[in-house]
Amino acid sequence: MTGPLLWPEYATPADLAAIEAVPLQARGLPESTYALLARAATTWPDRTAISVLPDATRWREPLRRTFAELLADVHRVANLFHDLGVRRNDAVALMSPNCAELITATLAAQLAGIAAPLSGGLSRQHLAELLRRSGARVLVTAGPELAPDTWDTAQALARDGLLEAILVLRPTAATDAPHPLPAVDGVRIGYLGELAAATDPAVFDGDLPRSSDLAAMFHTGGTTGAPKLAAHTHTNEVADAWMLAASSLFDEESVVFAALPLFHVNALVVTLLAPLFKGQTVVWAGPLGYRDPALFGVFWKIVEHYRLAAMSAVPTVYGALAQVPVDADISSLRFPMVGASPLPAAVRSAFQSRTGIALVEGYGLTEATCASARSFPDASPPGSVGQRLPYQRVRVVSADGTWEDRPVGETGVLAISGPTVFPGYVVDRDENGPLLDGLGKLVDGWLDTGDLARIDEDGFVYLAGRAKDLIIRGGHNIDPAIIEDTLLAHPQVVTASAVGRPDVHAGEVPVAYVTLAPGATVTGDDLRDWASDRVPDRTAAPKAVTILDELPVTAVGKLYKLALRRDAAQAELRAALGQIAGVQDIKATIEGSSVVVTVNIHPTAQEDAVKDILGRYAIEWRLVVTS
Structure with a gap:
């Protein structure tokens, strides 16, 4: 379906009412992420779908795949998963830096079963728990050429008896002979490309996913212990991707740049799924993405060469780009999107001063699929993260758990409902598949975001801090509990509490406060180094540890962070x-x-x-x- 039903006018905040006058169900959205890809391959078979850079130094040498070729690649890999026993309610884990094969494997996992992206930076203990909870027995992972540390972790997980198959990814456009792979008893190990080459590229052999089926499980920062595993349905992901693609600022010629890791929902929804709706080409950065220092030196050249129109990044990226002289024609860049952590005013002004382009701010969270609000380049009030996206509902409620609505303009806890709200966290599985639980975040169809906000009379959302304790470092959620648990394992530490400290580069960084046992001799620097060597997520290593006589508490004795x-x-x-x-x-x-x-x-x-x-x-x- 095309035309005004699929693509209403959506250029200003005033368009929202007219859009919602037509029920979402009448707009004819694809049944699943696979149906979305198949539609693109049928509509624009010979158009370039993805251009994947091997790395920042070879930005003129992309690996290109048309929409028809991408669909064929996805069929091959999904059929390989099916041959390995993956069925509709089975998860496929994916742990790798971005590369061409990971894009294919992610879409194929959602076709054959459920995609479960993992960050290779998590500890083996947390990875093992996520594998157990998801039920994934097949792991797609970076090989020794692409990410040696990740490859070592994958082998260790296999030796621990957690996997039945490891499918190994090679760097984008690799031409050298692949490294020999080791044998692990009871585990099938092989290169994904070689194994998938023998399967059918024309059609998927298994049952196609339905709208209510699970498409993915994304780990996200929780409040205790291992990361939570948020489930997404195909409806969640297709609806959120359409809400972003519906913007009239995008057209078929708008080329999108992608450099966030695919274990992050933003990379999947904003820069993989949404462009499929209008057949937009996506240029994918190399495996390091925005963490590659070489990327910034050539970034404006990349914008000019590929005529990039849109990109998505966290504030720290735009802060870095604001320091890079513009040495190319960047007039094509119209929609630089920013989210995942608070945007400092100086970053906004410095980027616009350097480029003449206004940043488009947004807001979202994994439990609401990805995006729930976005601003407009010329029509959003200062300080706002934007207007809610079509067909989502937002409200501000009291923070005492009573869910009493707060008056317009008053601060409370932001709540969201609508087609993007997730069905729950994966807490276990049985013979029928994953077991889901809202864990107190879902109340009568409304999601408690844990974020403090106010909504003005025009419906614009203003964040006012976090009711939850997550530390957001450069867009990466850090559960303070993993820092606290690490410090509490030290024999001289009695109590510990971790919080975010403001930082000009990362938004905030983790720091910790502790009290010590009588007679303790350890210093704050000692504890910082001790925790950094042991914390299960490298990004959570505390920048400082401060020793106090006692930690602050409220009148009722609760820790006062x-x-x-x-x-x-x-x-x-x-x-x-x-x-x-x-x-x-x-x-x-x-x-x-x-x-x-x-x-x-x-x-x-x-x-x-x-x-x-x-x-x-x-x-x-x-x-x-x-x-």
Whole structure:
């Protein structure tokens, strides 16, 4: 289906009412992510679907696949999964940096069964638990050429008896002979490309997925223990992808750039599925993505060469790009999307000053598939993350668990309902497949996001901090419990609490506060190094550990993390502003559920310099000139 039913006018916030006058069910969305791909291959068979860069230094040498070729590749790999015994309710785990074969394997996993992307940065203990919970016995993983550390982890998981098959990925456009693969008793190991070459490219041999079937399981930061495993249905993913693709700012010629890892929902929904709707070409960065320093030196050349129109990244990426002189024609770039963590005002202004292009901010979370709100380049109020996407509902409720609606403009907990809200977390499985539980996040069809927000009279959403304790480092969710559990394993540590400290590069970084046993001799630096060697997620390694006589608690004895966040923010800003003449005092205070930093300066102080530094942080601040 094409035309106004599938593509209504959606260019301004005022278009939302007219869009929702037509029921979503009447718009004829594809049944599944596979049906979405098949539609693209039928409509634009010879158009380039993906151009995958081997790495940043070879950005002019992509591996290209048309939509028809991509569909054939997906058929081959899905048939391989089927031959290995994967059925509709079985998960296929995928653990690899981005490469051409991972894109194919991710779509194929959703066709044959359920995709379960994993971050290779997680500990073996957490990976093992996620494999157990998902039920995945087949692992698609990077081989020794692509990511040696990930390959070593995969072999260790196999030797632990957790897998029946390992399908190995090679670097994009690899031409050398592949490395010989070891044998592991009871585990089939082979290169995915070689094994899939013998299967049928024309059709999938198994049952096709339906809209209500699970498409994926994404791990996401929880509140205790191992990461939670959020389930997505095909309806969830297709609906969210359509809500993004429906934007009238996109057309068939809009080329999209993708560089976030495919274990992140943003990479899947925003830069893989959404472009399928209009047959847009996606240029995929090399395996390091935005973590490749070489990418930034050639980025504007890539924009010009491929005529990139849209991209999706976290604030730290745009902060880095704002420092890179524009040495190419970037007039094609119209829709640079930013999300996953708070956007500092200085990053927004610096990027626009450098490029002349306004950042398009959005908001979402894994439990609502990916995106739930987005701003408009010329029609969104400052400070807002945008208007809700079509057919999603948002409301602000009291934070005391009663779900009482808060008045317009007042802050409370943001709740979301609609077709993108997930069916629950995967907590186990039985003979019929995964077992799901909302774990208290779902109430009568509404998702408790755990984020504090307010909604204005025009329906724009403003975030006001987090009711939950997750630390968001460069868009990566970190459960503070994994840092705390690591520190509590030290024999001299009695209590521990981890929070986020503001950071100009990553948004925030993890730091920890501890109390010690009587007679303890360990220092904060000792504990920082000790925890960094043992924490199960490398991104969660604390940047600092501070020793206190006691941790702050509320009147009822509950740990008061807001006070620790206040201390961390105050320490960071004092270090950042300490060398500027005329700065008299820096004090962080708790106002409601937020930390606000007040900086007192003398009239002779370099006010612009102070504002420039403060603007680099995603924090609330005020400047006071005192005599």
